[in-house]
Amino acid sequence: MDSDMKYNAINDKKPIDKKPIDNNIPPQSGSALKIILRLTFAGVFSALILLATQLFKIPTGIGYANLGDGFILVAAYLLGPAAFFPAAIGSALADLLAGYPIYIPATFVIKGLMGLAAGFLLKNEKITVVRKIAVFTLAELIMIGGYFGYESLPFMYGPAAAAGSIIPNLGQAAVGILMGMILTAIMEKQRISIRSKLEN
Numbered sequence: 001m002d003s004d005m006k007y008n009a010i011n012d013k014k015p016i017d018k019k020p021i022d023n024n025i026p027p028q029s030g031s032a033l034k035i036i037l038r039l040t041f042a043g044v045f046s047a048l049i050l051l052a053t054q055l056f057k058i059p060t061g062i063g064y065a066n067l068g069d070g071f072i073l074v075a076a077y078l079l080g081p082a083a084f085f086p087a088a089i090g091s092a093l094a095d096l097l098a099g100y101p102i103y104i105p106a107t108f109v110i111k112g113l114m115g116l117a118a119g120f121l122l123k124n125e126k127i128t129v130v131r132k133i134a135v136f137t138l139a140e141l142i143m144i145g146g147y148f149g150y151e152s153l154p155f156m157y158g159p160a161a162a163a164g165s166i167i168p169n170l171g172q173a174a175v176g177i178l179m180g181m182i183l184t185a186i187m188e189k190q191r192i193s194i195r196s197k198l199e200n
Contacts, residue, residue, distance in 0.1 A: 034198060037197055038079075038082060041078070041079055041082075041198070042079070042082065042085050042086045042089075043086075044086075045071060045074075045075040045079070045087075046085070046093070047090065048071045048075075048090070049090030049094070050068075050090040050091075050094050050097075053066040053067070053098075054066075054094045054097055054098060058168070060165050060168040062151060062157055062161060062164065063147070064100075065168045065169065066094070067172075067179065068090065068111075068176075069114070069139075069143065069172060069173065069176025069180075070175065070176045070178075070179025070183065071090075071179075071183075072087040072111060072114050072115050072118075073139060073176060073177070073179070073183075073184070074179075074180060074183045074184055075087060075115055076114075076115050076122055076135075076139070077127070077132070077187070078187065078190070078195070079119060079194075079198070080119040080123040080195070081115075081119040081120045081123065082119065083115030083116065083119040084112045084113070084115045085115075087111045087112050087115030088107075088108045088109070088112030089108075091107045091111035092104045092107050092108040092111070094107075095107045103150075106146065106150040110143055110146035110147060110150070111143070113146070117135075117139055118139040121135045125192075125195075132180070132181060133181070136176070137173075140172075143169065143172075143173060144166060144169045144173060147162075147165060147169060148162050148163070148165065148169075151165060
């Protein structure tokens, strides 16, 4: 092959297309990290709620009062609406271990709604003390009303017997609100850091 043929063969080769790198593609590692953090916090609070409910319970005749509500309110303060999951799971597992399987469906819904409602109302960046008290009270009213309604059903105890659990549940609610106020005041700075990692 002479030099002219070599020259033409080289120039007949098509240049390799180089696709530009899209720097706007969001990194997947950040999303994966958020998922891991959310699952971690959900697991930790599920365990805390389970322990507080199971280890510190007071029999009420047809059920039991406990300290789990305080940690549900803290979870709502730190995790927002995602507190539904640890509140529902931790509390339902506590009923299972305590020997109250008939309460599991109601507890899952009632405690989950406590975490969901409180978390939704506390999702703003700045929360005043008055707002916290109001939200925590609303969450506890969900608990009191929810269990009264469930225990009033025909296959449970009926309204008369269910009314007997209102006073113990009011006491549980008061303790839960007090715990929630103290613990959230202590964890105010941590809340900013946790929420930024979970949401941003």
